[in-house]
Amino acid sequence: NAALAHYSPSNGSSRTLSAGEMYLFDTGGQYLDGTTDITRTVHWGEPTPLQKEAYTRVLMGNIDLSRLVFPSNTAGRMVESFARRALWDIGLNYGHGTGHGIGNFLSVHEWPVGFQSNNVPLEAGMFTSIEPGYYQDGEFGIRIEDVALVVEAQTESGEKPFLTFEVVSLVPYDRNLIDLSLLSPEQIRYLNSYYERIRAHVGPELRRQGLEEAYEWLQETTQP
Numbered sequence: 001n002a003a004l005a006h007y008s009p010s011n012g013s014s015r016t017l018s019a020g021e022m023y024l025f026d027t028g029g030q031y032l033d034g035t036t037d038i039t040r041t042v043h044w045g046e047p048t049p050l051q052k053e054a055y056t057r058v059l060m061g062n063i064d065l066s067r068l069v070f071p072s073n074t075a076g077r078m079v080e081s082f083a084r085r086a087l088w089d090i091g092l093n094y095g096h097g098t099g100h101g102i103g104n105f106l107s108v109h110e111w112p113v114g115f116q117s118n119n120v121p122l123e124a125g126m127f128t129s130i131e132p133g134y135y136q137d138g139e140f141g142i143r144i145e146d147v148a149l150v151v152e153a154q155t156e157s158g159e160k161p162f163l164t165f166e167v168v169s170l171v172p173y174d175r176n177l178i179d180l181s182l183l184s185p186e187q188i189r190y191l192n193s194y195y196e197r198i199r200a201h202v203g204p205e206l207r208r209q210g211l212e213e214a215y216e217w218l219q220e221t222t223q224p
Contacts, residue, residue: 002041002141005096005133019045022140022177030105034168037108037129039145042174053090054134055142055177060086061132062144063187065098065165069153072161076115076122083115083132086182092134099129102147122163126150130165144173170198172221195222 001007001015002024017023023044028037041055061083070079076099081088083098101113104127112120113128122128131145146169153164172195180188199222206215 002143003135003137003139005094005135005141005143021045022047022051022142024141024143026143026145028108034127034147035102035104035106035108036169037102037145037147038169038171039131039143040171040174041142041144041177043176047177050136051140051142052177052179053182054087054092054136055144055174056179056182057086057090057092058132058134058142058144059173059178060183060187062130062146063190065130065132066146066148066167067164067186067190069155069162069164070122072123072163073121074163076113076119076128077117080115083130087132087134094133094135096133099131099148102127102129122150124150124152124161124163127168128165130167145169146171167194170202172198172218175221192224195224198222 001013002022021043022041024039024041026039028035043051047055064085065079065083068079068082080098084093087093098115101110102108103110112118113122113126115128127147127149129145130148131143133141133143135141146167148165148167150163151166153162155162183191199218203215203218206218
């Protein structure tokens with residue numbers, strides 16, 4: 001049912017999971033130290049070439065926007081296309097916004113932060129989601145959503161403050177769906193750095209809780 005970008009479950013539409021399909025799960029919760037809204041897409045079997053390429057290009061868009069450095073006082077709509085470019089290159093697109101503001105104990109979708117034309121310019125300290133996707137009617141849906149903090153970027157010139165994003169969601173992507181041949185060296189370096197952060201922050205916590213099976217899974221899915 002993930003081909004419906006905002007699907008809501010019902011008794012009439014529920015289906016049994018299988019290893020032969022993609023599975024999209026959009027998760028989140030309210031915690032004392034922040035609100036989460038994280039989406040991952042996985043395939044437990046053998047994805048089709050289209051599924052793999054579409055997933056990889058969605059991931060490329062997520063990475064390209066997440067690592068972007070841009071001038072302060074830039075509106076989100078000015079940089080939104082970085083999340084779509086890899087899909088546009090082969091004539092694909094998605095029909096929802098690229099991200100939304102996230103409140104703390106307020107709204108998970110919180111205006112006025114985001115990437116739409118009516119959103120305010122991005123400023124350090126804002127939290128937004130970054131969530132490109134792709135949906136093929138009746139077949140499958142892909143979305144990769146992270147929570148990102150707007151932070152000041154270190155630039156060579158140092159003349160004016162520039163901004164970038166710090167992704168605070170520490171959840172691996174599905175290696176089974178990534179076509180490495182499509183990724184640039186910069187995108188691969190970003191992935192490796194992200195996986196190092198996941199290992200450093202999440203690994204010790206899993207061990208502290210005695211979750212050895214989860215720890216082994218994390219080590220496997222965050223290999224360079």
